Amino acid sequence: MRYHQAVHEVPILLEGCAPIVDDRAGRESEGLLPSDLLRGGLELPDLPEREVVKHFINLSQMNFGVDNGLYPLGSCTMKYNPKICDEISSMDTVAHLHPLQDVSTIQGALAIMFELENMLCEIGGIDAVTLQPAAGAHGEFTGMQIARAYHESRGESRSEIVLPDTAHGTNPASAAMVGYDVLDLPSKDGCVDVEALKAAVSDDTAAFMLTNPNTLGLFEKEVVEIADIVHEAGALLYYDGANLNAIMGKTSPGRMDFDIVHFNLHKTFATPHGGGGPGAGPVGVKQHLEGFLPVPRIVCRNDMYELDYDRPESIGKVKAFYGNFAVLVRAYAYIKMYGRDLQHVSEQAVLNSNYLKQGLMDVFEMPYGKLRKHEFVLSGRALKKRGLRTMDFAKRLLDYGFHAPTVYFPLIVDEALMIEPTETETKDNLDAFIAACKQIMSEDPEIVRSAPHNAARRRIDEVKAARDMILSWRSYRGKKESHHNGQASTARD
Amino acid sequence: MQRTECSALMMSVLGIASVEELFEDIPKKVRTSGLKLPDRVEEADLARALRDMLASNKPVTEWLSFLGAGVYFHHIPAAVRSIVSRSEFLTSYTPYQSEVSQGMLQALFEYQSFIAELTGVDVVNSSMYDASTALGEGVLMSHRISGGTRFLSSKAVNPEKLSVARLYAKGANMEVATVDYDENSGTVDLDDLASKMTDDVSGFYFETPNVFGVFETCWKEIREIVGEKTLIIGANPLALAIVRSPGEMGADIVIGDAQVLGVPMNLGGPSIGVFGCRADHIRKMPGRLIGMTEDAEGTRSFCMTLQTREQHIRRSRATSNICTNQALLAVAVAAHLALLGREGLRTVAMKNLVNMKSLSSEIDSLDGYTAPVFGAPHFNEFVMRSPVSIDRLNEILRKEKIHGGYAIGEWFPELKDCALVTTTEMHTSNDHRRFIEALRVSK
Numbered sequence: 001m002r003y004h005q006a007v008h009e010v011p012i013l014l015e016g017c018a019p020i021v022d023d024r025a026g027r028e029s030e031g032l033l034p035s036d037l038l039r040g041g042l043e044l045p046d047l048p049e050r051e052v053v054k055h056f057i058n059l060s061q062m063n064f065g066v067d068n069g070l071y072p073l074g075s076c077t078m079k080y081n082p083k084i085c086d087e088i089s090s091m092d093t094v095a096h097l098h099p100l101q102d103v104s105t106i107q108g109a110l111a112i113m114f115e116l117e118n119m120l121c122e123i124g125g126i127d128a129v130t131l132q133p134a135a136g137a138h139g140e141f142t143g144m145q146i147a148r149a150y151h152e153s154r155g156e157s158r159s160e161i162v163l164p165d166t167a168h169g170t171n172p173a174s175a176a177m178v179g180y181d182v183l184d185l186p187s188k189d190g191c192v193d194v195e196a197l198k199a200a201v202s203d204d205t206a207a208f209m210l211t212n213p214n215t216l217g218l219f220e221k222e223v224v225e226i227a228d229i230v231h232e233a234g235a236l237l238y239y240d241g242a243n244l245n246a247i248m249g250k251t252s253p254g255r256m257d258f259d260i261v262h263f264n265l266h267k268t269f270a271t272p273h274g275g276g277g278p279g280a281g282p283v284g285v286k287q288h289l290e291g292f293l294p295v296p297r298i299v300c301r302n303d304m305y306e307l308d309y310d311r312p313e314s315i316g317k318v319k320a321f322y323g324n325f326a327v328l329v330r331a332y333a334y335i336k337m338y339g340r341d342l343q344h345v346s347e348q349a350v351l352n353s354n355y356l357k358q359g360l361m362d363v364f365e366m367p368y369g370k371l372r373k374h375e376f377v378l379s380g381r382a383l384k385k386r387g388l389r390t391m392d393f394a395k396r397l398l399d400y401g402f403h404a405p406t407v408y409f410p411l412i413v414d415e416a417l418m419i420e421p422t423e424t425e426t427k428d429n430l431d432a433f434i435a436a437c438k439q440i441m442s443e444d445p446e447i448v449r450s451a452p453h454n455a456a457r458r459r460i461d462e463v464k465a466a467r468d469m470i471l472s473w474r475s476y477r478g479k480k481e482s483h484h485n486g487q488a489s490t491a492r493d
Numbered sequence: 494m495q496r497t498e499c500s501a502l503m504m505s506v507l508g509i510a511s512v513e514e515l516f517e518d519i520p521k522k523v524r525t526s527g528l529k530l531p532d533r534v535e536e537a538d539l540a541r542a543l544r545d546m547l548a549s550n551k552p553v554t555e556w557l558s559f560l561g562a563g564v565y566f567h568h569i570p571a572a573v574r575s576i577v578s579r580s581e582f583l584t585s586y587t588p589y590q591s592e593v594s595q596g597m598l599q600a601l602f603e604y605q606s607f608i609a610e611l612t613g614v615d616v617v618n619s620s621m622y623d624a625s626t627a628l629g630e631g632v633l634m635s636h637r638i639s640g641g642t643r644f645l646s647s648k649a650v651n652p653e654k655l656s657v658a659r660l661y662a663k664g665a666n667m668e669v670a671t672v673d674y675d676e677n678s679g680t681v682d683l684d685d686l687a688s689k690m691t692d693d694v695s696g697f698y699f700e701t702p703n704v705f706g707v708f709e710t711c712w713k714e715i716r717e718i719v720g721e722k723t724l725i726i727g728a729n730p731l732a733l734a735i736v737r738s739p740g741e742m743g744a745d746i747v748i749g750d751a752q753v754l755g756v757p758m759n760l761g762g763p764s765i766g767v768f769g770c771r772a773d774h775i776r777k778m779p780g781r782l783i784g785m786t787e788d789a790e791g792t793r794s795f796c797m798t799l800q801t802r803e804q805h806i807r808r809s810r811a812t813s814n815i816c817t818n819q820a821l822l823a824v825a826v827a828a829h830l831a832l833l834g835r836e837g838l839r840t841v842a843m844k845n846l847v848n849m850k851s852l853s854s855e856i857d858s859l860d861g862y863t864a865p866v867f868g869a870p871h872f873n874e875f876v877m878r879s880p881v882s883i884d885r886l887n888e889i890l891r892k893e894k895i896h897g898g899y900a901i902g903e904w905f906p907e908l909k910d911c912a913l914v915t916t917t918e919m920h921t922s923n924d925h926r927r928f929i930e931a932l933r934v935s936k
């Protein structure tokens with residue numbers, strides 16, 4: 001095993017910073033602001049550029065990204081992000097545009113957004129798209145608002161969203177945030193229990209949320225029946241697009257009769273995750289819901305792109321301006337780069353996933369069906385016999401230079417390991433991952449339990465973090481001082 | 494090994510003759526055959542096509558701009574881009590595996606630390622999508638803290654931001670009502686606030702500087718009127734280098750947009766929503782928090798914490814649905830603040846203020862123009878009343894390659910013939926002169 005992450009001792013930027021001075025008095029004389037509005041001290045570093053750059057470069061070396069190696073984090077679609085997309089999105093003609101410029105001065109930007117909407121319509125099998133939502137969860141929020149506006153427009157007030165127990169946490173959270181009650185539907189054999197769904201929906205159901213393939217990587221084969229049941233109840237069918245990487249060109253949410261769809265551009269369309277964001281979560285709808293999309297809509301009249309705010313049925317705005325434009329440009333470039341070959345992206349993603357799954361089937365058991373799409377979920381239950389848990393295994397993988405899979409999700413699999421290799425990994429990488437998994441299973445359990453050993457840190461104490469609640473330099477210093485004072489007074493006693 | 498060869502080998506391991514077999518579980522009825530998209534494009538052609546397409550845009554690096562209204566053109570040190578372009582930051586996911594993600598985690602902790610210092614509150618999360626969704630989340634959090642069926646907001650707020658807040662408020666069955674501004678000063682009308690602050694009200698939101706660019710001078714009175722209810726204050730993090738922090742003004746929750754600290758305007762997105770609060774509200778707050786802890790050897794370490802508030806644990810009872818946020822931009826903000834440092838940041842903020850003063854007085858001395866329209870102290874933008882309609886004026890300015898101020902009458906009909914004019918440290922006296930000259934001749 002040759003992997004070893006860099007370890008640097010990197011002080012916090014405010015460590016050793018000069019004490020704050022309240023220089024309000026001196027600045028009153030400037031007379032630019034009333035003294036009542038003036039700030040006192042300001043505690044920020046005072047470092048030369050060279051030191052700041054060193055600080056962050058050393059920090060970056062203690063961070064693992066896709067560019068470092070295999071990142072099989074299930075549900076997150078950690079594919080390689082082509083560099084040309086970054087380069088284009090950082091051009092002046094993207095980065096230095098103000099959102100309130102006259103439309104005549106942003107025609108290129110609007111053209112890109114307009115075309116991106118159309119390409120997403122084709123990929124999603126839907127009729128209209130808004131690019132405004134900032135992420136997948138924000139797309140869900142938007143979609144649920146659209147569902148609410150739709151039912152209200154028909155004089156109905158439906159109060160419930162139904163979703164399977166395999167759903168991602170953002171699904172129930174988004175539904176609740178829009179004011180809906182959430183009904184969790186227990187799965188049957190890892191898929192939607194059609195009979196249970198039939199019994200669950202009623203004229204109080206606003207929508208059923210589903211991702212297909214689902215979070216186990218299984219294609220919901222009864223999707224046609226599911227759509228019929230939901231629509232017969234007068235409810236809408238919502239598609240969580242997090243798993244779209246599995247099906248491009250093979251089927252589409254629209255074809256499966258979904259009414260509302262969100263896309264995660266930072267998953268399927270290769271925009272980098274940036275350590276947690278920014279992403280983009282465009283939302284598409286079928287024609288009957290188009291009027292509810294957020295304003296403004298981008299329209300093309302006489303070869304000029306315009307922003308149309310005159311949509312009386314619109315839910316309004318979900319975010320300032322038009323969406324995460326710099327992210328949209330990257331996704332546009334990516335889709336253009338592949339064009340109709342995007343279906344080969346999905347093919348390779350599914351092939352890689354099934355190959356990896358095949359190689360790991362004799363390491364771990366895999367509950368539910370065999371044929372998976374872009375990801376699969378194993379159970380780490382067997383580890384328990386050796387006194388280990390899935391998390392221990394995940395931490396040990398870090399020592400081999402792999403990022404860990406998603407663990408303990410979906411909730412219906414005991415000790416779950418959710419693995420998504422994506423299409424950008426080579427067979428050699430997949431083989432190396434399989435070999436590492438096998439090797440870990442034959443290692444001394446103590447080594448696994450105390451992993452990682454080759455990362456910048458040994459196992460990190462999350463319980464202590466929650467107990468101490470040191471969430472900023474201020475709170476750290478405050479606690480240190482009160483600790484010192486406490487010690488001092490005990491000593492005196 | 495060649496790629497095609499690898500695929501063939503993988504297929505033989507799986508015992509399949511074609512990848513199509515891996516899609517056999519998709520019912521025929523819903524199958525599609527391929528995508529109606531153009532052919533793939535080589536990198537060189539792609540770059541050329543996109544560059545050409547984007548060339549029709551007029552970025553503020555080509556045209557002189559006086560636009561602001563929540564999104565600002567400030568200088569970003571080159572080192573910021575170089576830092577956030579590091580692959581290890583750029584291509585990582587949310588730092589779930591903390592042991593291999595210390596870089597991101599420490600940088601986010603530093604972001605939280607800097608923003609807590611600037612805003613004067615105890616806790617700051619590691620980002621929201623933007624200021625408007627931060628306000629929406631703030632309104633929902635106010636409901637968790639103080640209950641109520643109505644939330645009040647100062648009217649002197651970008652109405653698009655209020656539109657977002659209204660949508661979020663709906664989820665808690667709350668409506669958002671507005672409190673007038675004083676026509677002379679541009680600050681909150683205290684009498685109107687007092688009369689609307691009834692029992693069913695959850696909390697109140699005001700900004701400083703507000704949408705007219707003016708600082709709120711009556712913050713003490715406002716805190717008193719709001720009493721036990723939740724007070725949310727919106728701030729410009731750059732202005733905080735020189736003005737009293739919302740924490741010091743008694744805010745329960747602070748929001749803002751840190752785009753001004755190291756993030757390009759990007760046509761309005763991505764930017765980065767600031768969200769902070771007092772320590773006693775921590776468990777009611779949305780978003781990710783990074784905490785300091787130790788590893789098994791006692792070495793200082795960082796990890797995500799208090800996750801039981803979040804969607805992946807709490808599902809429908811989470812404080813928010815947010816998952817992907819704006820993490821990389823938080824790193825940019827931390828780097829930007831570290832590079833500028835205390836003096837650098839103050840100098841930039843002062844320059845904004847001074848530029849605003851000189852530009853507004855130059856405009857005011859022009860025949861027929863009034864600037865600023867409001868009397869309270871301003872930061873870097875102001876409302877200007879023009880003798881010519883703003884649409885007409887801006888059309889003339891475009892001929893001179895100038896993006897004029899925003900026609901704020903679109904948002905506030907009472908400010909017809911007014912523009913919101915913004916100037917920052919990027920504007921030279923020559924830039925001001927060009928603008929003044931154009932105004933003079935356009936009359």
Ligand SMILES: Cc1ncc(COP(=O)(O)O)c(C=O)c1O
Pocket residue numbers: 075076135136137138168170171211215240242243264279281815816817
């Ligand atoms: C299945 C699923 N749904 C929804 C989401 C939420 O998307 P985002 O993180 O972009 O808000 C995710 C991403 O984590 C996901 O994996």
